[in-house]
Amino acid sequence: MLNFDLTEDQIQAKKTYQQWVDQYVVPFADTFDEQQETPQSLINQMAKDGHLGALVPVEYGGVGLDPLKWGLFCEELGRSSASLLSLVTVQSMAIQTLVKWGSTQQKEKWLPKLATGETIAAFGLTEPSVGSDARNIESSAVCNDDGNYVINGKKRWISFGATATLYLVFVQLNNMPVAFLVERDMKGFTAEPIKGMLGFRSANLADLSLQDVLVSEDSMVGKPGFGFSHIAATALDQGRYSIAWGCVGLSQAALEASMDYASKRVQFGKPLVEHQLIQEMLTEMIVETKAARMLCMHASFLKSSGEPSLIMETSTAKYYASKAATKSTNSAVQIHGANGCSSDFPVQRYFRDARIMEIIEGSSQMQQIIIAKAGHQEFTVQQRERNAQSNRG
Numbered sequence: 325m326l327n328f329d330l331t332e333d334q335i336q337a338k339k340t341y342q343q344w345v346d347q348y349v350v351p352f353a354d355t356f357d358e359q360q361e362t363p364q365s366l367i368n369q370m371a372k373d374g375h376l377g378a379l380v381p382v383e384y385g386g387v388g389l390d391p392l393k394w395g396l397f398c399e400e401l402g403r404s405s406a407s408l409l410s411l412v413t414v415q416s417m418a419i420q421t422l423v424k425w426g427s428t429q430q431k432e433k434w435l436p437k438l439a440t441g442e443t444i445a446a447f448g449l450t451e452p453s454v455g456s457d458a459r460n461i462e463s464s465a466v467c468n469d470d471g472n473y474v475i476n477g478k479k480r481w482i483s484f485g486a487t488a489t490l491y492l493v494f495v496q497l498n499n500m501p502v503a504f505l506v507e508r509d510m511k512g513f514t515a516e517p518i519k520g521m522l523g524f525r526s527a528n529l530a531d532l533s534l535q536d537v538l539v540s541e542d543s544m545v546g547k548p549g550f551g552f553s554h555i556a557a558t559a560l561d562q563g564r565y566s567i568a569w570g571c572v573g574l575s576q577a578a579l580e581a582s583m584d585y586a587s588k589r590v591q592f593g594k595p596l597v598e599h600q601l602i603q604e605m606l607t608e609m610i611v612e613t614k615a616a617r618m619l620c621m622h623a624s625f626l627k628s629s630g631e632p633s634l635i636m637e638t639s640t641a642k643y644y645a646s647k648a649a650t651k652s653t654n655s656a657v658q659i660h661g662a663n664g665c666s667s668d669f670p671v672q673r674y675f676r677d678a679r680i681m682e683i684i685e686g687s688s689q690m691q692q693i694i695i696a697k698a699g700h701q702e703f704t705v706q707q708r709e710r711n712a713q714s715n716r717g
């Protein structure tokens with residue numbers, strides 16, 4: 325049975341996250357956006373307060389947060405800075421992948437360092453010529469005579485790629501996708517920062533280049549052929565879940581800013597909030613933010629219970645929440661008028677960041693394909709059951 329009410333413990337956790345972002349992120353997020361960089365001091369603060377290792381199991385030194393509390397944390401980060409949300413998203417993608425598919429040796433080596441934030445991880449799937457069609461990545465690994473692997477290739481748009489020290493990189497090995505852990509200080513590896521993005525401007529993005537990077541067999545995560553179906557799928561499901569919750573936060577931020585502005589700004593003799601066409605936009609924002617939050621709660625419920633339909637429900641939540649964020653932030657700019665287009669107000673940042681949400685972790689079109697396929701399968705199974713029932717009756 326689904327219960328959408330938070331428990332006392334969850335309410336307390338949400339308050340703690342709220343206070344943390346209000347202290348460390350909200351007052352500075354616009355500056356980081358302008359400077360196009362998240363400073364190391366904030367990353368250190370996150371590490372110190374356990375936020376980078378929140379999903380690492382307790383036995384490896386992490387917090388072992390449950391899916392709902394993780395979602396509540398992502399919502400708060402999304403409310404304050406989508407760029408910072410992307411830091412914990414990529415860190416959590418590496419963590420969940422290692423927890424699920426890492427060897428004992430990989431877990432023992434990396435999870436304690438990811439828990440303390442000593443290691444910052446990034447996720448390297450996209451390439452200059454390959455985005456949505458990720459199965460067809462072109463980077464490659466070749467096994468040499470010693471049983472080690474030589475990696476060559478390029479990765480593009482890698483969140484916190486300019487900061488990370490560990491990279492989960494996807495390549496082809498004999499035409500089979502495979503994932504490797506690549507370290508920043510390995511010979512032949514370089515990370516080049518990317519500036520000038522529309523949104524996620526302080527996500528420390530980078531282009532990665534791997535030229536004859538030599539890695540041992542111990543660095544392979546899972547088996548050859550598992551790269552996309554198992555490793556990337558686990559990481560992307562985690563990424564979508566985190567981003568979906570972050571979009572709820574982004575919509576909430578747009579709503580709160582709009583309510584505040586519309587209550588104070590007077591046109592035609594009354595506050596904007598009393599004009600019915602403004603009320604229509606506010607209503608849509610309220611309803612869509614709530615609906616997105618419900619879908620995220622549903623996904624968190626399924627994640628906690630290990631339900632196999634989770635992947636489809638995570639996609640549904642990400643699809644809806646990112647669209648809601650685009651719409652809500654668009655309305656927020658509209659409600660703010662010219663002020664909404666100026667750097668004096670944060671809604672222009674919300675709007676630019678929301679636009680990115682529909683592209684990362686599988687674009688809206690990719691989610692539509694996943695949801696429609698899964699929906700069709702569900703429909704076929706139900707039809708079969710109904711037919712069997714009517715034949716029996």
Ligand SMILES: Cc1cc2nc3c(=O)[nH]c(=O)nc-3n(C[C@H](O)[C@H](O)[C@H](O)COP(=O)(O)OP(=O)(O)OC[C@H]3O[C@@H](n4cnc5c(N)ncnc54)[C@H](O)[C@@H]3O)c2cc1C
Nearest residue numbers: 447448449450454455456481482483524683684685687689
């Ligand atoms: C700020 C930011 C951060 C990012 N961080 C990371 C990261 O950390 N790691 C990483 O690996 N990648 C990252 N990415 C890359 C991101 O995952 C890709 O941009 C995304 O997968 C889409 O790929 P693409 O941009 O190459 O678009 P393309 O795949 O070229 O698609 C272009 C358009 O065509 C549509 N399209 C493609 N195929 C179809 C189809 N079959 N049917 C209908 N429409 C289709 C897409 O939806 C999109 O609208 C990031 C991107 C951004 C902008």
